[in-house]
Amino acid sequence: MPHKKRIALCLLLFQFLITTYSENYQKQNVSVLPFSGWKGQNADGFQSALTNKIIHRIINSQRFNVIDRVNLERIIEEQNLQLSGVIDEDTVVQVGRLAGVQRCIIGNFTGNSVEYYPAKKNDQGEIIRPSYYESNVSATIRMLSVESGHYDKSVETYARERGENADAAFSKALDKLAESVVTEFESQFPIQTVIKQIDHSTVTIARGKDSGVKIGMTFIIYRFQPLPNEIFDEIVINDDIPENGVMKITSIDAQTAKGRLFGDFSEVVVGNLVRETLRPIKIEANILEKSFGGITVNAGADLGLTKGATFKVMKRQKDLTDPETGEVHTNRFKPVGTVMITEVHQTFSRGRIAKGRYFIRRGMKLEQTTPFYGWLGLTISYGMFSLKSKTNRKQEYFKVDKWNSTITPVSYTERDSLVNRGYGHTIISMDYSNKDNLPLTGFLIQASAYLRKPISQISIGADFNYYNLGEESDLTSLGVDLKLSKHVGILPEILFLSPIIGFGFGHCQQKISSDIVQLLSEGNDDNVTAQSYHFIVGLDTKLKLGKLVAWANASYKTLSFTNWKYQVDSGTRSDDGKILTEDKSIDNKYVVYPSIKIPYVVTIGIAGEFDIHFLN
Numbered sequence: 001m002p003h004k005k006r007i008a009l010c011l012l013l014f015q016f017l018i019t020t021y022s023e024n025y026q027k028q029n030v031s032v033l034p035f036s037g038w039k040g041q042n043a044d045g046f047q048s049a050l051t052n053k054i055i056h057r058i059i060n061s062q063r064f065n066v067i068d069r070v071n072l073e074r075i076i077e078e079q080n081l082q083l084s085g086v087i088d089e090d091t092v093v094q095v096g097r098l099a100g101v102q103r104c105i106i107g108n109f110t111g112n113s114v115e116y117y118p119a120k121k122n123d124q125g126e127i128i129r130p131s132y133y134e135s136n137v138s139a140t141i142r143m144l145s146v147e148s149g150h151y152d153k154s155v156e157t158y159a160r161e162r163g164e165n166a167d168a169a170f171s172k173a174l175d176k177l178a179e180s181v182v183t184e185f186e187s188q189f190p191i192q193t194v195i196k197q198i199d200h201s202t203v204t205i206a207r208g209k210d211s212g213v214k215i216g217m218t219f220i221i222y223r224f225q226p227l228p229n230e231i232f233d234e235i236v237i238n239d240d241i242p243e244n245g246v247m248k249i250t251s252i253d254a255q256t257a258k259g260r261l262f263g264d265f266s267e268v269v270v271g272n273l274v275r276e277t278l279r280p281i282k283i284e285a286n287i288l289e290k291s292f293g294g295i296t297v298n299a300g301a302d303l304g305l306t307k308g309a310t311f312k313v314m315k316r317q318k319d320l321t322d323p324e325t326g327e328v329h330t331n332r333f334k335p336v337g338t339v340m341i342t343e344v345h346q347t348f349s350r351g352r353i354a355k356g357r358y359f360i361r362r363g364m365k366l367e368q369t370t371p372f373y374g375w376l377g378l379t380i381s382y383g384m385f386s387l388k389s390k391t392n393r394k395q396e397y398f399k400v401d402k403w404n405s406t407i408t409p410v411s412y413t414e415r416d417s418l419v420n421r422g423y424g425h426t427i428i429s430m431d432y433s434n435k436d437n438l439p440l441t442g443f444l445i446q447a448s449a450y451l452r453k454p455i456s457q458i459s460i461g462a463d464f465n466y467y468n469l470g471e472e473s474d475l476t477s478l479g480v481d482l483k484l485s486k487h488v489g490i491l492p493e494i495l496f497l498s499p500i501i502g503f504g505f506g507h508c509q510q511k512i513s514s515d516i517v518q519l520l521s522e523g524n525d526d527n528v529t530a531q532s533y534h535f536i537v538g539l540d541t542k543l544k545l546g547k548l549v550a551w552a553n554a555s556y557k558t559l560s561f562t563n564w565k566y567q568v569d570s571g572t573r574s575d576d577g578k579i580l581t582e583d584k585s586i587d588n589k590y591v592v593y594p595s596i597k598i599p600y601v602v603t604i605g606i607a608g609e610f611d612i613h614f615l616n
Contacts, residue, residue: 026231027211028189030058031067031101033092035139037109046170047109050139053178054105063186063212067101089149096146103152104144105185110156111138114166132162135169141181143188155184186212190276192232195221198270201261201298203247205274213249213257216304218281221245221261225271237275244268246281250302260302260347264365282368285311285349290362293353293492295339297366300347307344310613311366313337313356333365338372338611340455354454357493370613372454377461377549379448381605385467388597389438392589395431400519407516407590430513435592438475443468446603450483451612457487459498465506467598474511475593479504479559481536498540500555506532506598508561512591521566524581528591530561538601549607554600561596564588 032055035047059066096104113136120129136158143153159176163169191212197204207213223244226235245268247259261268262284285299299305314333321328337356341349353360354372399408445468450461460483467477481504487496509529517526538555567581574580588594 026233027063027065028102029067029100030064030103030105030185031096031099032058032105033107035107035109037139039109039112046112046174049171050107050174050178053174054107054181057178057182058185061182061186061212062210063189063191067099089144092144093146093149096144101146103185104146105181106142106144107139107181109137109139111136112170114169116166132164133166133169134160134162135166135173136160137170137173137177139177141184143185153184153188157181157184187278189233190278191217191219192235192237192273192275194226194232195268195270195272195274196256198268201265202250202258203261203268204256204258205247206256208255208257209252210254213252215249215252217249218277219247219249219259219274220277221247221265221268222273222275223267224273225269226273232273235273237273244272246284247274248281248303260299262299262303283309283311284368285366287313287360287362287364287366288348290360293357294350295353295360296348296350297339297341298348299366300345300349302346305341305344305349307341308371309341310354310369310372311339311341311351312369313339313360314365314367315359315361316365336360336364338369338454339366340372342455352455355493373612373614374454375452375609376612377448377450377452377459377607377609379446379450379549379551379605379607381446381448381551381553381603383444383446383553383601383603383605384441385444385598385602386600387438387440387442387469388595388599389593390595391435391437392432392592392594393435394589395429395433397429398516398590400426400428400516407520407587426519428513428516428519430516430590432592436470436473438470438473438593438596442470442598444601444603446605448605448607452487452609457489457496459483459485459487461485463504467506467508469508469596473593475508475596477506477508477561477596477598479506483536483538485540487542494544496540496542496544498542500536500538500540500553502536504534504536504557504559506534506559506561508532508596510564510591510593516590517566517586520584520586521568524569524579525567528564528566528586530564530596532559532561534558534560542607544609547609549609550605551607552602552604554602556600557598559598562588562594564591564594 032051035050038046055066058064092104092106115134117132117134119127119131122128138156138158141155141157142151144150145152157177157180159173159180161169161172161176163172191207193205193207195203196206205213205219221244222237223242224237226232245265246262248262249257249259251258262281264284264286283299283303283305285297287295288298289296312335315336317332317334319328320332336359338354339351340354341351343350397410399410445466446463448461448463450459452459463481463483465479465481467479469475469477481502483500483502485498485500487498489496507529509527511527517528535558536555538553540551540553542549542551563585565583565585568584570580570582572580
């Protein structure tokens, strides 16, 4: 057969299939009866408004035949019937059958109100929010099957909207009610048709714009092929009919529509039944290309894919055979990695591998999952730090003037002559002669938490530190550090180097002669403390083995305690009468260790890293 004749024959066959399949559906004949129940002024106007808004949306959906009001009124007049006031179901069924109506929408307002909110002004009299009216409208919607005389569905619907006047607020609320009514009505009658043609991942179905198919609709494909003379919309899909795939509409014509198939569609064939679905569908795709850190997938904007979407990479497992029954278990998949979409095109997308780059291969299946935000790490570590300090080894006597908060050194011979001389003066002794220098190093216990982003590999974390400054030093020191780091993969996903910057806060408490502090603070304190705000630079090395991470850190800090203070009465009281205190500095010559610096820190530890997923 000549080539041109074969092409012509194929075109004729395709046209024949379109004509044949396009006759395998029948639009439902529907009617919207006048609403009732509006309370207040202009009831007829608002009732008619909602009725007309619903009719308008049903007509625009092109999924149903709307029996016009003129035809209904003619039948009502001929039969001497009435559809005003309280609606009698028997009368509705009688009129519907005479008019060829299959479904009736009957509605009744259950509440309507409007409230005025005046404009808000600031202290200067300027309007910061204009006045508005807010409406609240609720209704009960029932869907009546004329054939059976029973209600298929009854729903309560509600809308709240604002407007510049009461009518505008009500009109917006009625628009929202009409939209929800039509959406609910359409969900009761999903579009059903068959696949007419398959071209790789693109399929053509036997219904189009004229029967309500729209771009973006999603259809479930079933492993079922209707007979040529069956009415597709009347086919009941039972639970025992397996799903064969999913498709999304990307373009429409008058009588046909084209869509993209999700994921593995090897078993989809011409003639499979497809059914519209409103349930959320997770996109499935396949890896077209794979580099060491990235992939290209066969899904794009045409399937609704967006930047940041997260997919599990699934590896097909070997089929299992039941030794007793001989039943073969197929289509078993195991997750081996996670990828995130970074670049979306019309029919394909590119992404970065967040996990599993050593196991992911070209051709593997992708299943959309909840968004992946990275890892939460919880660590415990132990380390050492260098210590630079000064030590006072003085044995002296002082005259303490509590009124002026002064301390004056006195000689040993002056001590006896000044004892109890003058009200508010006290002689105390300070003996630091037996105090040891602090060690050159100390030990550190650290607990940390951090968040690591999957694509940028940037981490932000917090360290909680306890510094051991020597068992006999009478010193206690704690600190909190906030860090920002960038993971650089030496062996990606396994071995990392991470440069660190950050800042922190340290607190140190030192015991000295209690007489000095007690006298100066008038009993409000018995220790001196110092705080330090400091900067941090460092380097982490991390070895990741599954969810466990072994790591080591070396850091330099500007952590220094030199300004020692104690608490004194501020002269004010809280609302409940408690004394409020304030800090007052003490001269460093009266403390044992006037200067303490912790410049270098080295730690080793272990962390647990946990995936962070959140629902949309």
